[in-house]
Amino acid sequence: MAYRLRWKGSNRRRVRRNVNLSPKERAIEIALTIATWSSVVALGAVFAELMLGAIPAFLTIDIIGFFTGTVWNPAHPTHPLYGILPLFVGTLMVSFGAAAIAIPIGLGCSIWLAELASPRIRSIFKPAIEILAGIPSVIFGFFALVILSEWISIVFDPVTKLNALNGAIMLAVMMIPIMVTVAEDAMNSVPSSLREASLALGATRWETLRHVVLPAALSGIVAAIVLAFGRAVGETMTVLMATGNAPQLTFDFLRSVQTMTAAIAIDFGEVVFGSEHYHVLFAVGLVLFVITFAINFLADWVVRRYKEDY
Numbered sequence: 444m445a446y447r448l449r450w451k452g453s454n455r456r457r458v459r460r461n462v463n464l465s466p467k468e469r470a471i472e473i474a475l476t477i478a479t480w481s482s483v484v485a486l487g488a489v490f491a492e493l494m495l496g497a498i499p500a501f502l503t504i505d506i507i508g509f510f511t512g513t514v515w516n517p518a519h520p521t522h523p524l525y526g527i528l529p530l531f532v533g534t535l536m537v538s539f540g541a542a543a544i545a546i547p548i549g550l551g552c553s554i555w556l557a558e559l560a561s562p563r564i565r566s567i568f569k570p571a572i573e574i575l576a577g578i579p580s581v582i583f584g585f586f587a588l589v590i591l592s593e594w595i596s597i598v599f600d601p602v603t604k605l606n607a608l609n610g611a612i613m614l615a616v617m618m619i620p621i622m623v624t625v626a627e628d629a630m631n632s633v634p635s636s637l638r639e640a641s642l643a644l645g646a647t648r649w650e651t652l653r654h655v656v657l658p659a660a661l662s663g664i665v666a667a668i669v670l671a672f673g674r675a676v677g678e679t680m681t682v683l684m685a686t687g688n689a690p691q692l693t694f695d696f697l698r699s700v701q702t703m704t705a706a707i708a709i710d711f712g713e714v715v716f717g718s719e720h721y722h723v724l725f726a727v728g729l730v731l732f733v734i735t736f737a738i739n740f741l742a743d744w745v746v747r748r749y750k751e752d753y
């Protein structure tokens with residue numbers, strides 16, 4: 444005899460149920476439990492490895508200078524500088540710039556597919572959008588390097604052809620398929636009875652969309668945005684090829700920048716094992732891990748705060 448706990452309602456009352464499990468069901472339950480805990484253990488192992496690799500760096504370098512320094516020059520032969528601020532700002536510029544472009548477009552596309560497009564049109568456009576999510580990032584980076592940079596050069600006349608705007612636009616293109624796929628599924632999961640009830644009360648189609656469908660699907664929409672934004676923050680190859688990789692502190696999208704992921708990818712292959720530079724790269728990875736964890740934690744809070752039970 445086994446007992447299960449289920450949360451029900453906003454007051455989170457515990458309801459006990461008795462469930463008789465067959466040996467086969469028990470084996471499935473154990474396998475699922477192991478799979479779940481494997482993910483937790485893997486996440487903990489990644490964090491522990493980053494922490495162990497970063498501790499020697501924090502013991503030898505100036506921690507305050509690491510977080511506030513404006514110069515990243517670890518290859519200097521006598522006085523290497525490990526200021527992460529240019530990398531941090533470059534990462535935020537490219538990621539939030541991509542989000543500013545992708546979120547309105549992705550949300551609008553999701554609404555159109557879920558609420559306005561005919562089934563025939565949806566059956567064509569939805570797979571086409573999902574195919575974009577499977578294209579290797581190096582292809583996007585090559586497109587940004589060869590073609591998109593030329594377009595930006597013609598339109599904006601930037602300081603450098605490979606710049607933050609180039610990387611942000613390309614990351615936005617990579618974010619949209621993920622966002623559309625998850626958000627559109629969330630909107631389709633809203634029961635039709637809610638739409639019918641709203642229309643029966645005299646609401647227009649747009650009022651129903653704004654006040655019924657979007658609030659009901661908010662948790663799924665937030666999850667879509669977070670997944671897409673996580674793709675942008677953690678992307679390496681595209682920004683490596685598109686942003687110019689100049690670790691300078693700037694807020695100008697038409698100048699070259701370098702992200703934390705690009706810095707790790709460029710330096711890690713040539714750094715001396717066990718050196719100070721080697722451990723500093725672990726520290727950069729740890730900062731990136733904390734940033735992504737904070738974003739996901741905030742998104743999880745938003746989902747829990749606004750989630751509705753239907």
